[in-house]
Amino acid sequence: MNRCVGCGAILQDEEPLKEGYVKNINSRLCERCFKIQNYGDYIPAIKDESEFIQLLKDINNTRDLVVLVCDLFNFNPNMELINKYITNDVILVLTKRDLLPKSLYEEKLLNYIDDVNLHIVDRIIISSNNNYHFDELIETIKNHKKSNDVYVIGYTNVGKSTMINKILYNYADSNDVITTSLLPNTTIDNISIKIDDDLTLIDTPGVLDSGSIYYQKDIKELKRIIPKKEIKPISYQINKKQSIVVEDLFRIDLEKNDIVLYMSNRLDIKRFYKNINTNNMDKYEIDISANYDIVLSGLGFIKFMKDEHITLYVIKGLDVKIRKSLI
Ligand SMILES: Nc1nc2c(ncn2[C@@H]2O[C@H](COP(=O)(O)OP(=O)(O)OP(=O)(O)O)[C@@H](O)[C@H]2O)c(=O)[nH]1
Ligand SMILES: [Mg+2]
Numbered sequence: 001m002n003r004c005v006g007c008g009a010i011l012q013d014e015e016p017l018k019e020g021y022v023k024n025i026n027s028r029l030c031e032r033c034f035k036i037q038n039y040g041d042y043i044p045a046i047k048d049e050s051e052f053i054q055l056l057k058d059i060n061n062t063r064d065l066v067v068l069v070c071d072l073f074n075f076n077p078n079m080e081l082i083n084k085y086i087t088n089d090v091i092l093v094l095t096k097r098d099l100l101p102k103s104l105y106e107e108k109l110l111n112y113i114d115d116v117n118l119h120i121v122d123r124i125i126i127s128s129n130n131n132y133h134f135d136e137l138i139e140t141i142k143n144h145k146k147s148n149d150v151y152v153i154g155y156t157n158v159g160k161s162t163m164i165n166k167i168l169y170n171y172a173d174s175n176d177v178i179t180t181s182l183l184p185n186t187t188i189d190n191i192s193i194k195i196d197d198d199l200t201l202i203d204t205p206g207v208l209d210s211g212s213i214y215y216q217k218d219i220k221e222l223k224r225i226i227p228k229k230e231i232k233p234i235s236y237q238i239n240k241k242q243s244i245v246v247e248d249l250f251r252i253d254l255e256k257n258d259i260v261l262y263m264s265n266r267l268d269i270k271r272f273y274k275n276i277n278t279n280n281m282d283k284y285e286i287d288i289s290a291n292y293d294i295v296l297s298g299l300g301f302i303k304f305m306k307d308e309h310i311t312l313y314v315i316k317g318l319d320v321k322i323r324k325s326l327i
Contacts, residue, residue, distance in 0.1 A: 006033030006179035008189035008203070019188050033179040036186070049081070052207035055190075056085035059153065059204075065145045066090045067201075068118070069154035069163060072109065072125070073099045073227070073262075074298055075326060076209060079116055082153065089121045091140055095159045097127040099227050100262070104327055112326060128162040134170055141199070148200050149192075156184040156206030157214070164193055164203050171195055178203055182222060184214050211319025213249075213298035225249075225299060227264040234261045234269060243272045250296060250318070251276060253311040262327070263300025281313040284320055295321040303327060 009020030066088045161178040191203040297319040
């Protein structure tokens with residue numbers, strides 16, 4: 001039984017629509033990975049939560065070191081499942097640093113997660129795109145590993161496979177590349193990647209947070225909506241009733257606040273003093289506190305400087321979370 005080197009699926013030549021399909025059973029890469037890697041095509045493979053829970057339980061049984069990868073741009077402090085099932089030693093890796101402003105204070109980011117039960121032995125901020133802190137990362141992993149195997153886990157699309165590819169590229173003598181993509185649920189099953197004689201990283205599939213923007217928009221739109229480089233935060237000082245409207249994605253009605261938007265700079269943001277159509281949008285009434293963020297899953301976040309009651313309309317189905325401000 002062979003597995004695809006790109007996504008970990010078991011290779012099979014019988015069912016073209018199922019995971020791991022290849023025309024020639026001796027191929028190393030399944031057709032889906034071949035298409036994603038060569039043409040950027042995407043064929044979704046949805047993981048459900050029960051499979052993710054089983055994966056976490058299996059990892060928990062090993063007692064091996066876990067590298068928990070979190071996406072700084074789409075940071076969800078609710079790590080309920082991982083918190084519940086993982087009791088292994090954990091290195092917390094906060095990635096996609098390149099998307100946030102260069103000037104910000106990293107100490108606050110590092111200590112942001114403090115009320116979880118996880119046994120965190122070390123924390124590190126990285127960027128796979130900028131090769132930032134990779135020497136420190138590999139050293140930290142080697143210092144804390146319990147055996148040769150180290151599991152890389154996290155929600156889908158946070159950048160687990162991209163990080164492992166960068167480690168492979170930097171420190172291993174191999175041409176293998178794990179498939180990565182803009183869209184969630186790229187890695188299908190565990191993939192063991194030998195870095196050297198003492199270290200094998202095991203890439204794992206993540207599970208999608210329900211309500212992400214990835215469910216609401218197609219790939220063409222997502223390419224524009226998901227930032228690729230450092231975000232320039234956009235600040236607004238609001239001192240009379242008005243609405244901030246971002247395309248058909250969301251609208252906030254507020255009266256007196258200072259807010260900062262952290263999202264793709266390719267989005268079209270407008271201010272209105274009149275009522276704008278909100279047909280078919282989900283409506284939230286929120287008492288927001290000063291120094292809290294509203295996180296719009298996958299799209300970015302908005303920091304509020306003052307306490308205020310706001311009305312928020314979002315594209316149907318998009319998840320809205322509130323957290324202490326990250327920045
Ligand atoms: N800006 C930026 N983007 C990144 C970084 N790391 C990964 N990405 C992007 O994030 C997206 C998802 O990356 P993957 O490595 O496929 O994510 P994953 O966690 O393996 O996802 P699954 O396999 O679906 O669980 C891709 O579009 C990557 O290019 C980073 O350091 N900076
Ligand atoms: Mg992956």
